[in-house]
Amino acid sequence: MLEAIKNIFVRVIQRRMAEExxxxxxxxxxxxxxxxxxxxxxxxxxxx
Structure with missing residues (x-):
């Protein structure tokens, strides 16, 4: 997996963990x- 895509997923998941x-x-x-x-x-x- 490209590093940039992985970083996007990490940020999205962190945000969803906090919100949801x-x-x-x-x-x-x-x-x-x-x-x-x-x-x-x-x-x-x-x-x-």
């Missing part, structure tokens, strides 16, 4: 076209 009170995993389920590898990469970036 959902976990990152719940939010990632809203994006069915992401592969498991991409989801893992995004989750890793969120934990940094």
């Amino acid at each position: 009170g959902k976990t990152a995993e719940e939010i990632l389920n809203d994006y069915p076209k992401l592969t498991d590898e991409e989801k893992t990469e995004i989750l890793s970036a969120l934990q940094r």
